[in-house]
Each structure stands twice: as structure tokens, then as C-alpha cells.
Amino acid sequence: MRKKRVLLLSEGFGSGHTQAAYALAVGLKQLCPNISARVIELGKFLNPVMGPLIISAYRKTVSSQPKMVGLMYRSNYKKPTNRFAQLALHRVFYTKTSQVIAQLKPDLIICTHPIPNTVVSRLKRSGLNIPLYTLITDYDAHGSWVNPEVDHFLVASDEVKQRLVEKGVQKDRVEVTGIPVHPNFWNIHTKEEVQIQYELKDIPTVLVMGGGWGILYEDNALSYMTKWRETTQLIFCVGSNEKMKEKMLADPLFQHPNIRIVGFTREIHKLMDAADLLITKPGGMTCTEGMSKGLPMLFYEPIPGQEEENCEYFIQSGYGEMLTSNDTVDRWFHLIHNREAATLFREELMLKRNLQYDPMRCPKAVLQFMQ
Template structure:
């Protein structure tokens, strides 16, 4: 009988689901016999409630960033409380047992703290299947922390130490890096990729705001306009169609050295074509850029987890934080005139990547799955009798 892995994400941005899909690819490469399925859990079970939660989050980080920062930082180094866990479960996941009964998974993997929280709640009530959680940032907030998780897969030794500090045993944490698809694990010839994409072979900077097109992209794009004669500018608006249309309508952006993209599947090729990336600090996007050894400049990181991601990356000289127009201009000047001044970023990325096995996440998942299959065969022949009685 095929082994089944259910990977749970949430429809908040695109990073959590991208991590899930990359994990599917890795598992398929190592063991094609394993059946995998990805679900954006809240959207699948209660789409109206999930949409409200998403809109609330989006409004907080864009309109009230200082308030969101206080909310995020409040008891961030403590495991999530029982009432918060219950609230997440009741609002987004109260019918999750129906999914488990339908899919009958041998292993559950979560790439978002909300789904991890709700599965942990069920495990505490008697649900026996193993749970693996992938922390998709360079920082572990307390919302990720549940003792019922059997295995945490994390990006770095700092996240490892943070989890230990919040009471998770060392045996439950593995440093694997984050799952990314194979196209990000290879580096193509820059000139050839530019030819394929139909753009000029000249110094090129990408602007990205994740799948949602956040992070002050429009303001940043206007800052870079003054460089358009000597710099090729690629603006990625993601799913933010209103931003894309606003840029199209502005005649200042009607220039052969400016390219405006919506959401594209070929983003890895555009990274290969670029000399620098100005981005917000989403965990998966930053890990993809690290794999490409693409110099990163993090522009005004969003409050909460992205500020913490930025702190990790800048502390380890894997990225540079820029907050003002003058700083943007200074780094663009270095990129054009003194590229040796940003070479340290590529050097530190190379050192960081030497510690990463790109398929370590998938291998760890398969190891846990195989251990569970042996244990289930011996001890748990009637697993789903338990869940139906909860």
C-alpha cells in the first residue's frame, strides 16, 4: 500500500505553500512511491473565515505596522497559549477531522504555525499519527511551539537554539534548511538567461514584494527610475494586479530598460538574470536567493517575522538592510561602479550554502515516515478508530 503524506499550508502569502510544493518535489525525487497531497487548510475548510483572517493580517501589516509589531512581539518567546490554540482551531480548522478521515495520511507535515497548532491540539486529545513542522523563517516565534510536534525542520542553528530555549527537546529538531524546488538549486549562465528572457545584457536589479506584491514596491520603483539609463529594472508585482496596472499606466515606466512582471512561474530564471535583488524578507524568497547566491537588499522589512528574518540575514552578512532613498542610491552606485564592494554578500552566501543539503528536508520527512510505518504495523492497526471518536 502506498504511503501517504498530507502537507498542510495556509493561504497567507505564497511562501508557505511554495515550501510545501518544493517538499513534494523533493519527496517525489527520493521516493516516487510516496503519495503526497498539499492543502491550504483554512481555505479548504472555512474559506470565508480564512479570507477574513488574511484581510485582517494584511490590513495590520500595511496600515498599522506599529500595532502589529506590538502584537507580534508580545510573549513571542513563549509557546502559544491554550486559548489561542483553541481559537485558531474553532475559527479555521474545526472540521479538520473530516480531512484526515478522507485522506487517511501516514504522516502530517505543516508549513504554517496555524495548521501545526490545530493538528497538535488533536494529537493532545488522542490523535496518534506523527506530525512534522517546517518553520519557514529564520526565527522561531512562540506560535510555532507545540510539544506534540514529533519533528521540527528548521533553517539554521539559531532557530534550533530558539526552539530548545522554549522547551522543545533537542531530539525533535533538525537543521535542514528550507525546501526549495530544483530550479532554484541550479545557477544558469547570466548572459544566456537574459537572451532567453528577451532582455538586455546589462546590470540588472530585481524588485520583489513576495506573492502579494508588498514591501513598498511602488515607492521603491520610483526611487530607481533615475537609474533607468544605466540599470535594467525588473519589477515583480506578484498577484498585486492593482499595483501592476498602476505602474503600467505611469509613462515614466515606459522604458526599454524597465520590465514589469506579475506573478511568473519562471522567477528562478529572472533571479539568474539579475545582479541584485531588492526584496521584503519573506523566508522562502530569501532562501531561494541564497541558493542563487544573488546579493540581497532588504527594503523596509514588514513588522514581525520579516524584521526578524532581516536581522538574521544582516547579522550573518547574507543581506543588507536599506530603509531610505539615499541608501538605495548608494548601493545601486556600488553595484554599477564598485561591484567589489558587494562581493562580500556572495562570499557569505557561498559559505552558508556549503552547510546546506538541498534535499535534507525531504530525507528527514521520509525517515520519519518510514519509522512511523514500522511502528504503525506493529502497534496501531486501527489508527482511525481514534480520530472518529474525538
């Protein structure tokens, strides 16, 4: 008997969509070895020349004109992708999607980005007879996710479920599963383990992240943190942004034994176990990973739209606050230097996490639906 095949389709507009797809794929295979799961960034796969160029243009727009990105997000917030746009996407970029599906013969398709979700929904209207699940990777529900052909929506919270229902989705088609994180985040490493591996000191430690595209070097608050470098360990993760890494390494502000500049790494889960505080842009995936570790979080410069919604969710849930000033930095750094208070706060966050989030819930829900 052949293995059940799951095809997970994503896009590279930000790293979170594809990370969620891989996290779910690995989780499914760990829970059920009789499953074959493949992740594809559909646009890049079908258009290896144009795909990366479009993503690069989007990245520059996000960096230089975030308000425009927010305006576009809000202007179509309540509306599904219209039929003309669906047809244009299909004709220009995704004409061979049906061939890919026919070749891979999946038993289930899961989309972690609205574009492949829209493309596959259109194919289902034309006769494709494969179940389609949609995993929404933020703490919001934009109208572009909504298509009547989707069999099940997998969402982060009750609030996201309610927003889908308000957009006309039937309640029984929406399952609150949380956003899946890679199984590496399911397990906890002791601080001592990570400190030995990375040659870190046993002092209060702050992990600073900016998503897969790297942090903003010019941010005043990030520079201000270095004033704490004599008593605080600072780990700056700049992702795949090698130019940013070189700039920071050349800056005297960041040249100190207690400061680490880290590029792309697959061991963020370990660095989170070593940290006492996470400072990050509020991408849905990074925030969920931080929550899975019970880390207090400070959020800076959310992209208007979904990152603002992510930020609001985690602040209201008590996991942290916006980084609005240097006073915010001082207040939270003072907190993690008070070991008793910091330990108590982490214990409270872990209790909240256990009530709100189970990292295995999403892959378990998919397996249950498949059965």
C-alpha cells in the same frame, strides 16, 4: 504496496508558508517517487467563504498597521497558543480537520504554519496517532509554533534551534534543515538563457520583489531606482497585485526599455539567475531563494516581527543590508556596475551558501525520519 502519503498543511497568511509546503512536497517526490504528497491551506479548504475573508483582513492590517502586527507578534512571543485559543480555533474553523485526515489517511503530517500545527497537535492529544513534523518558515521561533505533540521540528538555522530549546523543546527533536526551496531553484540557468527567453539586455540587472502580495508603489527608494534606468535593467515583480501593476505601467517613471513590470510568475528562479542584485521585503521564503542563488540582497520595510528577524539573520550572514536611503541604492548599484567586484562578491556568497545551506537537506531529513 501503496505509496507513502505525506499531508502538508499550511495557511495563506503571506505566500511563504504555502510555497515552503509545495517546495518540500515536490522535493520529496523527486527524491522518492514512492511518496504521495498533498498540500492544503487548511482554513481555506474547510471554510472556502470565511477563510479568504480572514486572510484579506490580515493583509489589510499588515499594509495599514504594521506596528500593530509587530506588537501582537512580540506580546505572545514566548508563549505557546493557550488551550482556550486552541479550542476556539477548533470549534469555529477547524471542526472537520479530523475528517479530512481520516479521509486522506496520511502516514505523516507536516505543518508549515502555526495554526494547523496547533489544530493537529490538539487532535494528537485526543488520540490521533500520526507523526507530526513542523517546518518553521522564518529565521525565528515564535512561541505559537511550540507544541509538545510535535515529533520533529525542521528549522532554518542553529539560532532558531537554540530559541526552540530555550522554549522547552528537546534538542533531539529539532533538526536544522534550512527552509526548502522548490527544486527549480536547485539548478542554475545561465544569464544568456534567461536573457534570450525574456528578451533582456546584457547589462547590470536588479530584481525588485515585494512578496506574493506585491511591492509598495509609493516607496520613494523604488522610484529613485529609475534614475539608473539608462544603464541598469530593472525588473519589478508585483506578484498578484494587478492594480499595482497597472499603476506602475501608467507611470512615466517606469516607462522605459530597461524597465520590466512583471505580475505573478512561476519563473522567479530564472529571473534571479538573470539578476545581479535582489531588492525585497525580507520574507523567509524569498530570502532563502535569494540565498540559494547566491544573490546579494537589499531589504526594505520589514514587517515588525518575523521579517525583522529574517532581515537581521541575512545581514549578519553577509548577504546584504537594509535599504535605508538613496545613498544605499547608489552604493549597491555602483557595485554591480563594477563587473570584477560584483563577480568576486557573488563567488563569496556562493561559498557561504555552500557552507550554510543545502536545498536538498530538508526533504532528505524528512525521508530519513520516515524510514
